[in-house]
Amino acid sequence: MVTNKQIDKVLQSVRRTISAWEPAVVGRIAEESRDPFRVLISCILSQQTKDHVTGEASERLYRLADRPDTILALTELQITRAIYPVSFYKTKSRTIREVCRVLLTRFGGRVPDTIEALLSLTGVGRKTANLVVTVGYRKPGICVDTHVHRISNRWGYVSTKTPEQTEMALRQRLPKRHWIHYNDLLVPFGQNLCRPISPFCSRCPIERWCAKVGVAAHR
Template identity: 55%
Template sequence: MKADQIDDVVKLLREAYRGFVEPVVTQVAKDKDPYKVLISTILSLRTKDETTLRASIRLFDIADNIYKLNELNEDEIERLIYPVGFYKTKAKNLKKIARIIIENYGGKIPDDLDELLKLPNVGRKTANLVLAKGFGKPAICVDIHVHRISNRLGLVDTKTPEETEFALSKILPKKYWIEFNDLLVPFGQNICRPISPFCSKCIISKYCKRKGVNKSR
């Protein structure tokens, strides 16, 4: 795929998107609340979407802002978020995050990449998602789906999600930065699957170099 075909591919992915279930963080992000985007994204790491959604709802019912989260103890957070992956470590880190945000940022989630990256359990993927979905700032959230599909398409040639983020930031028009993750995550879950993608029913196959794809359906 060439960079000048991005407009066409995005249009087709938007069409495909209508038939998919939205990723959980996209659902949570409808409130445009950076706190909820941050916490849900942390819960979603190594966790299935349905589990993340249920855990987010339970937690936000009790703690819909950083101050209420800070009032909970680790055991209470653990109980509310169980069974998300690494729930014990996440409970510990959520408690720490609440304290840091209140003490160092006046209770407001920072809208700055470097500041977000200082928080425990927050890597580039989470930080960029908070900027994009919580604050509406142009940021490319590269998770395993965005990384894998961008490489298969031949849009980038990279080894890590971080390299993909930097490569995409050079070729992807800024108007698509926020949306790109939304489009590629459900597409990766449903069509361009990690093992044996459904190339025969792929809406963007004519643009794809299928780099690294040895087996497909």
């Protein structure tokens, strides 16, 4: 079981392991653009969508417009065509226009930098809000997606039933120095090695610490 005595070594091992793989797409967009608005919109596009599809859709959209005012000047059809084939592309097209409208009318065109304000935007949940705060503004937060929720529980580091419970448990347990990078580390780790079904435990650098909670079969 992973404990706080081991978490530094565990995350160092994860960092070394993922260095050969593509980073999570929203983290890459944040690193390249340093733009919280692009992070926010790409987060919305990424929901229930594979990373490579999100990345390509984001690039097509940002070639057309990459600010709240210029995106709002596009028609819903133009946005839909740009972001297709992300999941629920028609709904996300409407959501993006509404988010841009609210950013302009309530926030002066600036993406807010607090969880509470971000949660007031249409289509923004705790995962997206935390990701914007952490990778968009480099402020403390813990983004919990399906990989972070699964792996944190699989390690035995937390024992929770939902991603929101995992976030709150991690806020109590995880040293703050790891908050910003936790999601960026665990997403590619979960995509490539610590998979939902039959993870590659024989190749895992932290296998000796992992409690393997819920693992019925592994490779």
